[in-house]
Amino acid sequence: MKLHSIPTEALSVFRKALEKFVYFNEEEWALFIQHLSASTFKKKDHFAYEGEICNYIGFILSGSVRYYHMKDGEDITGYFSFEGEFVSSYKSFLTQEKGTGYIQALEPSTLLLIAYNDMQKMLNHSLLAYKMEHFGRLVAEHYICCYEERISSFITQSPEERYLNMMLKDRAILLRVPQHYIANFLGITPVSLSRIRKRLLYQ
């Protein structure tokens, strides 16, 4: 992964996005951005690999990624993230154990990166520790809310209902992501999604 220096405009985008979670004063921000780097990904470049420790948490400045697993030689999409969102094989990042899936750019993408070691340094830095604990807590809690919804959708909804919900809530995803990835995301095959779409069309 090639690391670049960060355009100042990118930093202000990031700072603004972080304000949803936590406010850094000037001193804290100056310390914080010392541990940031930027990286660009071509379409299909990988951010994380199965069997490897994910050493970064990323923030998507532009572009999008998909999370996927390999099963019986097949490629199964589990999640998408877009600009303005965080991306990581988070369990692997947190536990520093081998990851169980891949993360790949769907489009040419630019990410801001925080390395695990830098995160630990910041969590141990007297002037940043408290802010970073807070930051880490809010990011984790944000993910919990997303995951709770996703799990309950698998339990309470049929594939058709899940797709209808996406049409209502995640129209942007439907427009930007190939349909066979959407199918995996819903837990079904592309063929089955094609049938569901046809069924919805004529009723």
Next chain:
Amino acid sequence: MKLHSIPTEALSVFRKALEKFVYFNEEEWALFIQHLSASTFKKKDHFAYEGEICNYIGFILSGSVRYYHMKDGEDITGYFSFEGEFVSSYKSFLTQEKGTGYIQALEPSTLLLIAYNDMQKMLNHSLLAYKMEHFGRLVAEHYICCYEERISSFITQSPEERYLNMMLKDRAILLRVPQHYIANFLGITPVSLSRIRKRLLYQ
């Protein structure tokens, strides 16, 4: 919900369990336990309701709970927790918005409780704030790891594979929980689980 005082033995069980997440020194612990209360639940008593804000995070001293949703008048189980684990309609607790599901005791159960307001007080208490941010972060991250696994099981495995995995990894759950709840947990109907079991028996 009736709140009781807390047996000292319960406190030491809890303290030991928390050490997986964070260490409280004596002063911090003394402050912390001022905000704990205990509550007992009969079988089928509710800890959280759909449409109501979940004001507590609980720690299960004994017993077990199930998370469930109501859909078309039916009761659909989404998750189980047992003694030694935390329990909350966490998204509702975090956001203080109405919860989307129920939580109910599967057996007579005893829980230690932290109220949302008390949690906020501790997060703002100069001597506890840092420890509680850390605590909150680690609890949230713990849940993220569980949820990541659960979501990937829905995407990469068939119901039959999910059940086989439970037989390998969660034997305790299978023995303690009625089968039709397990079925919901796997995302299928009780009838369908019964067929899967029969299929597995003869092959």
Next chain:
DNA sequence: TCAAAACGTTAACAAAAGATAAGGATTTCA
């Protein structure tokens, strides 16, 4: 620019799951 790859739809058949109902065993609790 042009061949290869990727993508979405459709068809046909097999496999699995949902819905409903019935029957028997077990548990619950008044």
Next chain:
DNA sequence: TGAAATCCTTATCTTTTGTTAACGTTTTGA
């Protein structure tokens, strides 16, 4: 203790999904 409720299995029928393959379109990349 005894009636009611709960629970698991089985059967039947319907619906949905999976699998495989074919076809035409679009996109990709050398």
